[in-house]
Amino acid sequence: MSVPSEKAVGSENRSRLSAADWERAALDAIAEYGLAGIAVEPLARRLGVTKGSFYWHFPTREALLKAALERWEREDEEEIFGPLVPIADPRARLRELFGRIAHELPSHVIFAALLKALDHPLVLPVIERVSQRRLDFLTVAYRQAGLDEVAAALRARLAYTAYAGFLQLARAGLPRISHEEFERYMEHVMETLLPAPD
Amino acid sequence: MSVPSEKAVGSENRSRLSAADWERAALDAIAEYGLAGIAVEPLARRLGVTKGSFYWHFPTREALLKAALERWEREDEEEIFGPLVPIADPRARLRELFGRIAHELPSHVIFAALLKALDHPLVLPVIERVSQRRLDFLTVAYRQAGLDEVAAALRARLAYTAYAGFLQLARAGLPRISHEEFERYMEHVMETLLPAPD
DNA sequence: ACAAGTCCATACGCACAAGTATGGAACGGC
DNA sequence: GCCGTTCCATACTTGTGCGTATGGACTTGT
Known part of the structure; x- marks a missing residue:
């Protein structure tokens, strides 16, 4: 076999690292410390290596950030919103979406961290794309739930800002719930933001 | 007169600086660059002095941050929410509050910046206090607007998160409006988050 | 086994911001 | 006009993180 025997499983265990290992560690760091947490030397310590390793896999810190963001955007789309699409009833779909915010899924925690770094030139376009997709997602659901075109778009915006704000304030800033x-x-929230099921 | 002839007007013009001048400059920097923008040497350059001045007025960077946060909390209470209290009709009061978010008042911009720094030990308690006051404000208004105790508290939470999320995403992250x-x-928003005026 | 490529450690240089030490200019009371 | 207090400039030291240079160790093909 020309392909190496082991490489697809992921971080496997110790020994050599791959670029993907660094990306995952970067996302963990973002979830824990925010964007500032993604620093080369601290990450290297966390992974049990030195930055000599890092600069072999990536030319610069920004390159890691870029790769990590792309990975997050892809995984978030698949893991969070993918399972929601097949839910036929729009009401149940929205409920499921809102319900997931409570369980602090890693992807949501990272999303909240990225919301705090919208000034960063690499983060902004990612959040813009994700926000647009989620707005579309919500708009479609509200349309299917009976709202007209205009009302659905407005309600989607309201729901999305409430979603982002809750995410922002749930962990700190408001009394724990x-x-x-x-x-x-x-x-x-469901009663308020969903039209009555005629 | 034992008191100096000029001192109350504020930054006056150039010449010597006061601690209040540094606090105001710090708040401006927060509004523009976020919490990281409050750095001693850049602020000194901005004010046309060196950090020798700063360390006369404040023992440390954290002291400036603390003073600036206290000033913001006080001014925000007076300038933003103070004028709202005398509005008798709860519906008009809420409308006025929401309407103010659009005009990017400095106090709101700073609030948005602080929302992004909830992990900082000096920022967290400030936002907790402010959030509690605003929740109470909203709860009272909803109560007066006809909601029962429980519904008013829940609706207040929903409105507040939507408020915070909008503030967060209005400047960037969502398509400009x-x-x-x-x-x-x-x-x-008013139609959705306010009960019909019976 | 040997060479080529892959992965990482060590030791630098550099930039930038926090904080300290110290001396000097400007302002006040008398 | 003198003097002490107030305010600020200059020149450090220290810490931290990015990026580079270079050599060594480990893996892999042949």
Whole structure:
């Protein structure tokens, strides 16, 4: 076989690292410390190597950030929104989407971190694309739920900003909320932001 | 007179600086560059002095940040929410509040910047206090508008997160919106987040 | 086994911002 | 007009992170 015997599984265990390992570590760092957390030497320490390793895989720090963002955008699309599409009932689809925000999925945590770094030239276009897709997603759902074209677009914008704001303030900034309180809150959001199921 | 002849007007013009001048410059820097923008030497350049001046007025960078945050919290309370309280009709009061977000008042821009720095130990308690006050503000308004206790609290939370999310995404991340579009959006928000005026 | 390529460690240079030390200019009271 | 206080400039030191240079170790094909 011309292909190496082991390489597809991912981080495998220790020994040599791949570019993908660095990208994953970068995303973990973003989730934990924000964009500033993605620094070469700290990441190297975290991975048990030195930056000599890093600069073999990537020409610069920005290159890692770019690669990590592309990876996140791709995985987020697949893991978060992919499973939502086949849900036929738009009401159930929206409920499922909102419900997922509560479970602090890594992808959501990274999204929240990226929202705080919209001034960065590499982050902005990613968030713009993601936001547009999510707005479209919401607009379609609201359209299917019975709202007219205009109302659906407006309601989607409202829901999306509420979604982003909640993500931003849930971890800190607002009094922590219990599981039951969150359920009641979700119920209220659904009642408020969804038209009655005629 | 034992008091100096000039000192209350503010930055006056050039010549000597006061601690308040540094605090104001710090808030400007936060609005423009975020929390990272509040750095001693850049601020000194901006003010036309060197950091020798700074370290006379403040013992450390954190001290300036603390003072600037206190100043913002105080001014924000007075300038933004103060004029809203006397508005008797809760519906008009809420409309006025939401309407102000559009005009990018400095205080709102700073608030948006601070929302991006909730991980900072000096910023967090400020935002917690401000958020609590605004939640209370909204809850009272919704209560007066006819919602029961529980619904008012939930609706306040929804409105506040939408408020924060809009602030976060309005300047970048979502397609820019025209003035008329914003008016239509505001109308939709009011219809959706306010109970019908029985 | 040997050479070529792959991956990483070590040791630099550089930029930039925080904080310190110290001396000097400008302003106030008397 | 003198003097002490107030305010600021200059010149350090220290820390940290990006990027480079270079050599060594490990892997792989033949």
